Amino acid sequence: MDVFEQIFIQDEYHCLRDLPEVARIVDLGANVGYSSVYFLNCFPAARIVAVEPDPQNYALCVANLQPYGARVTVLQGAVWSRCTTMAGSRSPMSAGNDWRVRMVEAADRTDAAEIPAWDVETLLAKADMSEVDLLKIDVEGAEVQVFGGNCHWLDRVKNLCIELHGPECERVFFQALKDYEFTLGHSGELTICRNLRRKVQA
16 A cells, blocks of 8 residues: 555655656665556557566556556566576564565575566567657665666666665666766756766767
8 A cells, every 4th residue: 555655645756757758767665556547647659568576466466557567577587697596585673564575596595486587688588669758667675786787787777766775776776877978857856867868978
């Protein structure tokens, strides 16, 4: 219900409603699909690839997005710095917040089912998206891995909306964007980068 309130009552994504010509959306950390539902209704011409690792959340995400038919592809998996296998970890910092599941390398866990994880480049290939009009990221601290390596895929992203989980995630994120220009904004817990484009070299 907290996630529902953030999206539909507090309307955290309202500042994205005026984005022009949104046809391709990737929702990384889709949870039970509320953000995808919001975007599908705001942008009726868009199709979405929603990615969620947690099995229970994934099942609800599939059910919630089923009415949108072919406009939606839901993948059970995680986003990471490379293709690997992961396991979910409900950490002490998320006690009481059952929707918050941190992903760890499967090799570090023996008590949880493994799920696939992909780097963003591979995910875009799976989604058959040469460009992304809106990339939404809420991956509970995995921003450090996602943005800590090669981020040339940012050249293919027009607008980015992310929840940054702590100072280290923020530092790594903005370091990855140092060669890009964008209009920076905030809405609730979200950091918004609109009109993302590579800086012109002098």
